Amino acid sequence: MPLIQSLRKNRTLWITLAVLVLLFVTAIQGMSTKDWVVTLLRSLSVGAVTFLVASGFSLIFGLLDVLNLAHGTLFMIGAYVGWTVYIRPDTFVDLLTPAAFIISGFVLGPVWKMLLDRLRLPQRVSRIWPWVGLLLAVAVLLVILPSYPVAFWNVAQYDQSPVTYGFMADQGQRIIPDAASFSGSPVLALIGLLLGGLLGTVSLAGLGRASNSGFESASGLKIPWFSIISYLALILIGLAAFLFNDSITQFLFGLDTTWLFLFAVVTATLSGAGLGAVMEITLVRPLYIRPIYQLMLTMGLSAIGIEVVRALWGRPEFVMPKPALFTGSGEGCPAETLSAWLANHCTTITVLGGRVRVYNEIVLPIIGVIVLVAVWILLQRSRLGMIIRAGVQDREMVEALGINVRRVFTMVFALGVGLAALGGALAAPSTGLSNGMGEHFLLNALIALAIGGLTSYPGAAVGSVLVGLFEQFIIKYGQIGIQLPFMAEPFKPTPPLVPASTVLLMVIILLLLPQGLFGRKE
Amino acid sequence: MQNVTEQPSAKAMPLLKRAKDNFGSLVTLIVLAALPFVVALYDGQSLSSLLANEAGSSKFVQGFVIEILILGIFALSYDLIFGITGMLSFGHAMFFAVGAYLTGIMIKSFGWSLWATLGLVLAAGVLQALLFGIVLPRVKGITFALVTLGMASVFYIVIQAREFGEYTGADVGLQGVIAPDFLNPSTQRLRFYFIVVALTVLIYLLYKRFVTSPTGRVCVAIRENEGRARMLGYNTFYFKLAALTLSSITAALAGALHTLHQPIVTPNVAAMSFTVSALLMILIGGVGTLNGALVGAAVLRLLQFGLSKYFSESASFISGAIYVAIVLFVPYGIVGTWRLKRFERQKGWENLLKLMGVGKRKE
Numbered sequence: 001m002p003l004i005q006s007l008r009k010n011r012t013l014w015i016t017l018a019v020l021v022l023l024f025v026t027a028i029q030g031m032s033t034k035d036w037v038v039t040l041l042r043s044l045s046v047g048a049v050t051f052l053v054a055s056g057f058s059l060i061f062g063l064l065d066v067l068n069l070a071h072g073t074l075f076m077i078g079a080y081v082g083w084t085v086y087i088r089p090d091t092f093v094d095l096l097t098p099a100a101f102i103i104s105g106f107v108l109g110p111v112w113k114m115l116l117d118r119l120r121l122p123q124r125v126s127r128i129w130p131w132v133g134l135l136l137a138v139a140v141l142l143v144i145l146p147s148y149p150v151a152f153w154n155v156a157q158y159d160q161s162p163v164t165y166g167f168m169a170d171q172g173q174r175i176i177p178d179a180a181s182f183s184g185s186p187v188l189a190l191i192g193l194l195l196g197g198l199l200g201t202v203s204l205a206g207l208g209r210a211s212n213s214g215f216e217s218a219s220g221l222k223i224p225w226f227s228i229i230s231y232l233a234l235i236l237i238g239l240a241a242f243l244f245n246d247s248i249t250q251f252l253f254g255l256d257t258t259w260l261f262l263f264a265v266v267t268a269t270l271s272g273a274g275l276g277a278v279m280e281i282t283l284v285r286p287l288y289i290r291p292i293y294q295l296m297l298t299m300g301l302s303a304i305g306i307e308v309v310r311a312l313w314g315r316p317e318f319v320m321p322k323p324a325l326f327t328g329s330g331e332g333c334p335a336e337t338l339s340a341w342l343a344n345h346c347t348t349i350t351v352l353g354g355r356v357r358v359y360n361e362i363v364l365p366i367i368g369v370i371v372l373v374a375v376w377i378l379l380q381r382s383r384l385g386m387i388i389r390a391g392v393q394d395r396e397m398v399e400a401l402g403i404n405v406r407r408v409f410t411m412v413f414a415l416g417v418g419l420a421a422l423g424g425a426l427a428a429p430s431t432g433l434s435n436g437m438g439e440h441f442l443l444n445a446l447i448a449l450a451i452g453g454l455t456s457y458p459g460a461a462v463g464s465v466l467v468g469l470f471e472q473f474i475i476k477y478g479q480i481g482i483q484l485p486f487m488a489e490p491f492k493p494t495p496p497l498v499p500a501s502t503v504l505l506m507v508i509i510l511l512l513l514p515q516g517l518f519g520r521k522e
Numbered sequence: 523m524q525n526v527t528e529q530p531s532a533k534a535m536p537l538l539k540r541a542k543d544n545f546g547s548l549v550t551l552i553v554l555a556a557l558p559f560v561v562a563l564y565d566g567q568s569l570s571s572l573l574a575n576e577a578g579s580s581k582f583v584q585g586f587v588i589e590i591l592i593l594g595i596f597a598l599s600y601d602l603i604f605g606i607t608g609m610l611s612f613g614h615a616m617f618f619a620v621g622a623y624l625t626g627i628m629i630k631s632f633g634w635s636l637w638a639t640l641g642l643v644l645a646a647g648v649l650q651a652l653l654f655g656i657v658l659p660r661v662k663g664i665t666f667a668l669v670t671l672g673m674a675s676v677f678y679i680v681i682q683a684r685e686f687g688e689y690t691g692a693d694v695g696l697q698g699v700i701a702p703d704f705l706n707p708s709t710q711r712l713r714f715y716f717i718v719v720a721l722t723v724l725i726y727l728l729y730k731r732f733v734t735s736p737t738g739r740v741c742v743a744i745r746e747n748e749g750r751a752r753m754l755g756y757n758t759f760y761f762k763l764a765a766l767t768l769s770s771i772t773a774a775l776a777g778a779l780h781t782l783h784q785p786i787v788t789p790n791v792a793a794m795s796f797t798v799s800a801l802l803m804i805l806i807g808g809v810g811t812l813n814g815a816l817v818g819a820a821v822l823r824l825l826q827f828g829l830s831k832y833f834s835e836s837a838s839f840i841s842g843a844i845y846v847a848i849v850l851f852v853p854y855g856i857v858g859t860w861r862l863k864r865f866e867r868q869k870g871w872e873n874l875l876k877l878m879g880v881g882k883r884k885e
Contacts, residue, residue, distance in 0.1 A: 067664065283846070290853060292610075296805050297849045299798060303842030311839070450668045500679040507672040514661045 012512050020466070027473050030482065038354035039476045040469075041361035045430065046444075047468030048368025052423025054445035054452075054460040055375060056416030062392040062455035063412050065291060066284055069298040071420050072442025073305035074275065078268045078421025079428040079437065080313050083320045085264035087165050089252035090177060092267070093241055094150040100238030101193040102141070105201030106278060107231050110224035112205035126206065133203030140196035148189055149180035155314035166318040166433075176253055179246065190242065194235075204282060261323035265425045272421020273414040280413035285406075302438075310435055317434040322347075326359040360430040367426060371419065372461055379457060388412060392455055443499070444471075447506045453519025462517060470502050547813065554719050558584050558712060575711050584715040585707070585783075586827070591722045592779050594819035597803035598729060598812060599772035604801070605810030606733055607765040608745030610663070612797050613654070613670030616677045617770045619792035620646050621777025623681060626696040626787055627689050636702045643778045647771035654770075655763045662748075671794060678792040695788035699781055707783045718779060722816070725772055729812055732768060741765050745810075806848055808855025817856050 007014060028036045057071045085092045121129070154160040160177075168175050241248065252260060283301070287294045321327070328345035335341035335349045341358065348355045349362065356362065379385035387408050391398045399405050423441075431437060448467045452459025475498055509517065541548060562572040562580040572580055596618050603609045621643050628634040628642060657669050681690045691697060701707060707714050732738045740761045743751040752758050781787050790796060803822050807814025829840055852859055 283850070286850065292809070293805070293849045293853060296802065297846055299802075300842045300845030300849065303838050304846070307839030307842065446668065446671075450665070450672075454664065497679070500676055503672045503675045503679075507669055507676075510661060510665055510669050510672070511657060514665055516665075 013517060016509065016512055016517070024469065027477075031476070031480070033352055034354040035476065035480070037352045038356055038361075039472050041351065041354075041356050041365070043468035043472035044365040044368075044465065045361050045468070046471055047465040048364045049423050049427040049431075050441060050444045050448050050467055051368050051461055051464035052371060052426070053420050053441050054448045054464050055371070055457065056419035057442075057445055058449050058455055058457065058460045059375075059388070059412055059419075060416040061449075063388055063395070064284075064288070064409050065395075066288075066294050066413075067298070068416070069295060069442070070279075070302040070305060071298075071417070071445070072438030072440075073302040073309075074272060074417050074438075075420040075424040075427075075441055076309060076433075076435070076438035077275070077305060078272045078424030079320075079433050080309055080424075081271050081421070082264045082268035082425030082428055083162070083166070083313075083318075083433055085267045086257075086261055086320060087162075087169050087174075088151070088153065088177070089260070090151045090179065090249045091153070093245055093249050093252065094180060096241035097190070097238045097245075098145065098148055098193050100234045100241065101190070102197035102200070103274065103278075104194075104231050104234040104238070105197040106281075107227045107234065108198075108201065109205060109281075110227050112202050114224070116205060130203040130206035133199050133206065137196045137200030137203060140192055140199070144189055144192040144196060147184045148193070151177055151180040153177075155312075161316070161318075162313050162433075163316050163318040166320060170319050170321040174253070179249070186242075256324060257321070258323040258325040261429075265422065268425035269418045269422040272424075273418030275421075276417025277410050277414040279417070280410045284413065285409075306435055306438070313433070315435060317432055319432050320428040322359045322429045326357075326363070357430075364426060364430065371422070375419075376457065384408065384411065444502070447502050449516070450506045451509050451516055453516030455520065456516065456518040459516055459518035466505070467502050470505055471498055474498050474501050551719075551723065554587065555716075557587065558715060573712065575709055581711055584711050586823075588707075588711075588715055588718050588779075588783055590820050590823045591718050591816075592776050592783065593799075593803065593823055594816040595722055595725055595776040595779070596773055597800045597807070597815035597819045598725065599769040599776065600797075600800040601804045601810065601812060601815040602729060602732070602769045602772075603765055605804055605812075605815075606738065606745060607741040607762055608748075609762060609766070610667045611654070611670040612667045612794060613672075613674030614769075614773065614800055615792050615794065615796035616670075616674035617647065617650055617773035618777040618780070618796065619677065619681070619789075620650060621774030622781045622787050622791055623690060623696060623777075624774075625778040625781040626699040629701075629781075630696070630699045631689055636705070640775075640778060643774045644771055647774035648767055650774070651763065651767035651770040654766055655759075658762055658766070659759055674792065674794065674797070678789060678794075681792060682789045690789075693789060695786050695790075696781070697786040699785075699787070701782045705782060714783065718783075721775075721779070725775075726812065726816070729768075729772075733812065737761060737764055802845065804855070806855055808858030808861075811855065811857040811861070814855050814857035821856070 031039070053071060053075050057068060060066055060068050060071075119126075153162055153165060155162070158164060165175060252263075255263075279301070283297060284294065287297060325345050327347055329347060330344070333344055333346035333348065334355050335344060335346040338349075340346075341349050347357060347359075349358050350356075377385075379389060387398060387403055387405075391405060391408065395405065424437075427437075427441075444467050445464070448463030449460055450463070451466055452461070452463030478497075513519075558572065558580050559569075561583045562569070562578065565579045567576075567578045567580055571578070575581060596614075599617070600611075600614050603611060603614070624643050624646055625639050628639040629636070634642075653673070654670060657666065661669050680686065682693045684692050686692070704710060705714055705717070733742070740751060740756050740758075741764075743754075743756070744758050744761060748758055751761075777791070780791065799822065803818035804815045805818070806821050807816070807818030825841060825844065833840055848855075854862060
C-alpha cells in the first residue's frame with residue numbers, strides 16, 4: 001500500500017514525469033537509431049557540465065542561502081586556469097611562487113585570531129590600523145610584482161596571443177617560449193612577497209574583527225598546528241618552484257598531455273576551491289545578515305571576474321586541445337569497439353552506428369556520474385556531509401548544537417566553487433574558451449535547478465540531464481524538422497528556440513510543482 | 523487600516539512645514555526646472571536659440587536628464603514591487619520592453635495616434651500584471667523570481683525572432699519610429715524635457731501617496747511578514763496584484779517614453795541585465811525609499827557615462843568594483859544611509875552653529 005499512497009500523494013510529480021518520458025519516447029521515434037544515440041550522448045555531455053555548475057550552486061544555496069551569481073564566472077575562470085596550466089606550464093610555474101607566498105598568509109587565519117585576541121588597542125586605533133596595513137601591503141606588492149619575472153603571453157600581439165598558443169598546440173606543435181629572467185635581486189623580491197602577503201592577511205583579519213566583533217567565538221589556547229604546518233608546506237612549495245623553476249618547467253613540457261591535462265584539471269579545481277574560500281571569508285561573510293545584497297555583490301564580482309579574464313587572456317575565443325589519449329587517428333579509426341579504441345585511442349568511436357567523439361560524449365558524462373556519486377557519498381556518509389544536510393534543513397538548530405557552522409560554510413563554498421572550476425576545466429576542450437561561456441552555463445544551471453528543486457542534490461542531476469536533453473533534441477530537430485499534422489512543410493525550430501524551450505519547460509514545471517521535481521515541500 | 527506609526531495627518535501640517543520636510547525634493551525640482559537655462563547661460567547660448575531647440579550642450583544635457591528620468595521611473599516601479607511589497611522579480615524588464623515595443627510598433631507599422639497608443643500601453647500594462655498574477659499565488663520567493671525570469675526570457679527571445687522581424691526589427695531592434703511633431707525629441711526637446719520632468723514628479727507623488735495609503739501599508743506588511751498579514755485577515759494576493767499592476771503600468775509608460783525619446787530601441791531593454799540594472803539602481807539609492815530609486819538611476823547613468831568616457835576599456839571592471847564597494851560599505855544605499863544618519867547630522871550641524879556662536883541655546 002505505501003506505493004499507492006506515495007503515488008496518490010505526489011500525483012502531479014508522477015504525471016509530469018510520465019509526460020516527460022512520453023515526450024522523450026516520441027522524440028526518439030522520429031529519428032533513426034544512429035541519430036538518437038548521438039543526440040542522447042550529446043545531451044548527457046551538456047547535462048554533465050551543467051550538473052557540475054548546478055551541484056555547486058545548489059550546495060551553496062542550500063546551506064548558505066547565497067544565490068551565487070558569480071558561479072558562471074568562476075566556472076569560466078576554472079576553464080582559463082586549466083588552459084594556462086595545460087598550454088603554458090612555464091607561466092604556471094612562474095606564478096606558483098608569488099601565489100603560494102601571498103596565499104600562505106591566509107592559512108594562518110587562526111593564528112592571527114589568537115594573536116589579535118591578546119592585543120588590546122584603543123577602538124579608534126583598531127579601526128584604522130587594518131586599513132593602513134592593507135594599503136601598505138598593496139603598495140609593497142605593487143612594487144614587487146611587476147619586477148618578478150613571469151613568462152607571459154601577449155594578448156595584443158597575435159603570434160604570441162593565447163589564440164596562437166591554443167591553435168598550435170591543437171595542431172600538435174607546442175611552442176616552448178623563452179623563460180623570463182630577473183631584473184632585480186631575487187632574495188629581496190621573495191622577502192617582499194612574503195611580507196606583503198603576511199601584512200595583507202593580518203590586516204584583513206583585523207578588518208574582520210573590527211566589523212563583526214560581536215560574533216567572535218572563544219578561540220581558546222590551543223595552538224593551531226594545522227594551519228602552521230600548511231603554512232610551512234605552502235612556503236616550501238613556493239621555494240621549490242623558485243629554486244627548481246627550470247627543471248619543473250622542462251618536466252611539465254615533456255610530460256604526456258594526458259597526465260598534464262589531469263594535472264591542469266586538478267590545479268584548476270584546487271585554485272577554484274581556494275578562490276571560493278577567500279571569497280567567502282572576505283566578501284560573502286559580512287553579508288549573511290543582508291541576503292539581497294549578496295545578489296549585488298556576486299553580480300559585481302561576476303563583472304569584475306569577466307573583465308579580469310578579458311584583460312589577462314584577451315577577448316577572442318580560443319581552443320584547448322584534447323589530451324593525447326583522445327586524439328588518436330589513422331588506421332582503425334573511428335574505433336568500432338571498446339577494445340579497438342583502447343588499442344588506437346581514436347578521437348571518435350562508433351556506438352550503435354553513430355559516430356561520437358570519445359572525450360565530449362563518453363568521458364564527460366562518465367566524469368559527471370563519478371562526481372555525482374562522490375559528492376553523494378560525501379553528503380551521505382561523512383560527518384561533514386551530515387552537518388551540511390542538517391544545515392540545509394535547519395541552520396539555526398545546527399548552530400545551537402554547538403557546531404562551528406561558519407567553518408562548514410567556508411568549506412561548502414570552496415567545494416561548490418571547486419566543482420564549478422572542475423566543470424570549466426573539463427568542458428574547455430569540448431566547448432572552447434570564450435568570455436561568455438560562464439553566463440551560458442549559469443543560465444542552464446539555474447534552469448536545471450529550478451526544474452529539479454533548488455536545494456535538492458539529486459534534483460540538480462535530473463534537472464541538468466533534462467536541460468541537456470531538451471537543448472540537444474531541439475537542435476537536432478532543427479536540422480531534420482518535425483512533421484506536424486497540419487503543416488505541409490516540416491516545422492524546423494530556429495536556434496533561438498533552444499533557450500526558449502528550456503525556459504518554457506522550467507516555467508511549466510514550476511507552475512505545476514512550485515518546488516521543482518524533487519524539492520522539499522514547505 | 524489604522525496607521526500603526528503615528529504620522530501627523532497631512533491636513534494638520536502647515537504649508538511651510540511641509541515645504542521644510544520635503545526640502546530635498548523641492549530643491550531637486552527647482553534644479554531640474556532651471557537646468558536647461560543654467561547650462562545654456564553657462565555655455566553662452568541665447569534664450570531664443572534655446573527655445574528653438576538648437577544644438578548645444580544644453581540640448582545634450584536635456585537629453586541626458588531625460589534618459590536618467592526614464593530610467594528613474596523604471597527603477598521607481600521596480601522599487602514598488604521589490605522594495606515596498608517585497609516580491610523579487612527578474613522579469614521586470616519585460617514590463618518596460620512591452621511598453622517600448624508596443625509604442626514603436628503601433629506608431630510605426632499601424633499608424634496609430636499617440637493617445638490611442640498610450641491607451642493600449644496602459645491596457646497592456648494591466649494585462650501583464652494579470653499574467654504575473656496567475657503565478658502569484660503558486661510560487662514565492664526565489665521561485666517567483668525564476669518564473670518571472672522565464673516569462674521575460676521568452677518575450678526577449680520572441681522579439682528577437684526573425685519571424686516577427688518585420689515589426690520588431692529582430693535582433694537589431696526597432697528603428698525609425700517617428701514621434702508626433704509636438705513631441706519630437708530633436709525639434710521639441712525642451713518641451714519633451716518638461717513633460718518628462720512633470721510626469722516623473724506626478725508618478726513620484728502618486729507612489730508616495732500609494733505607499734502611505736492603507737493599501738500601501740498592507741503591502742509593507744506583506745514585505746515584512748506575509749503570513750502575519752494574512753493572519754490579520756488581508757487577502758494578500760489582491761494587495762500584491764495591486765502593487766504589481768501599478769508598477770507594471772508605470773514601467774510600460776517609461777518604456778513608451780523611451781521609444782519616443784530614443785531613435786532606436788534595442789532588444790536589450792527586455793534582457794535580464796536591464797532588470798538587474800533596475801535592481802542596482804535601487805540598491806545604490808536605497809531599497810524601499812522611493813526617492814532612492816531616482817537617485818540610484820542618476821548615479822548609475824552618470825557612472826556609466828563617466829566611466830565609458832574616461833576608461834573605455836575597463837569601464838565594466840571599475841563599475842563592478844564600485845558595486846562591490848557600495849554593497850560592503852554603504853549597505854543601506856545612499857538615501858537609506860542619509861536617513862539613518864539624520865540624527866548625527868543634526869547634532870553635527872548644531873555643534874557647528876554653536877561653535878560659530880549663532881546656535882540656539884538649549885533651554
